[in-house]
Amino acid sequence: MRTTQQLSITLPNELADVVKSKVRTGEYASESEVIRDGLRALLARDRAVESWLQHQVVPAYDALKADPSRAVTPEQVRARLAAEHAKIR
Secondary structure, three states: OOOOOOOOOOOOHHHHHHHHHHHHOOOOOOHHHHHHHHHHHHHHHHHHHHHHHHHHHHHHHHHHHHOHHHOOOHHHHHHHHHHHHHHHO
């Protein structure tokens, strides 16, 4: 059974130039390799976002829902950010 599938895609000129440049410089052996690597990076990013949502955002939301007194106002956030920014300067 075949494990690959041939597709025909259309890219804007600037993206097509990037793909061709990656092959021309020897970074990749073929245009297909460039596209496959890009798709792998996209899937990795999607998995990372999903993990962040499940392991950090959902628990934080649940904790806030259980104890609304933990909420921080926009003004408090701005003040904290300004204080941190002032430290960096």
